Amino acid sequence: xxxxxxxxxxxxxxxxxxxxxxxxxxxxxxxxxxxxxxxxxxxxxxxxxxxxxxxxxxxxxxxxxxxxxxxxxxxxxxxxxxxxxxxxxxxxxxxxxxxxxxxxxxx
Numbered sequence: 826x827x828x829x830x831x832x833x834x835x836x837x838x839x840x841x842x843x844x845x846x847x848x849x850x851x852x853x854x855x856x857x858x859x860x861x862x863x864x865x866x867x868x869x870x871x872x873x874x875x876x877x878x879x880x881x882x883x884x885x886x887x888x889x890x891x892x893x894x895x896x897x898x899x900x901x902x903x904x905x906x907x908x909x910x911x912x913x914x915x916x917x918x919x920x921x922x923x924x925x926x927x928x929x930x931x932x
Contacts, residue, residue, distance in 0.1 A: 851925070853925035858897065858907075859908060863889065863908070863911075886908070890908055
């Protein structure tokens with residue numbers, strides 16, 4: 826299966842997981858995908874892709890979710906929810922295992 830492209834010139838080929846198929850993914854898979862994209866876009870290797878999806882603006886939460894959504898070619902709300910869950914896990918508000926056991930992101 827060929828990776829999908831967002832149409833962002835020079836962007837890395839995207840995951841073969843299209844936004845239309847993310848409804849069947851568990852929160853664990855969605856969160857890990859968003860986390861990997863976030864970490865990549867924040868790394869030196871992803872700097873060029875970050876500029877293409879987010880422009881030259883600061884790396885803040887207001888820009889981060891739309892940029893990651895554009896990079897993954899996913900719905901912005903799905904990415905925003907995943908980032909909120911990731912933040913709660915990183916801040917130790919909730920255990921990762923609790924989120925991972927949820928049957929869907931909408932639960």
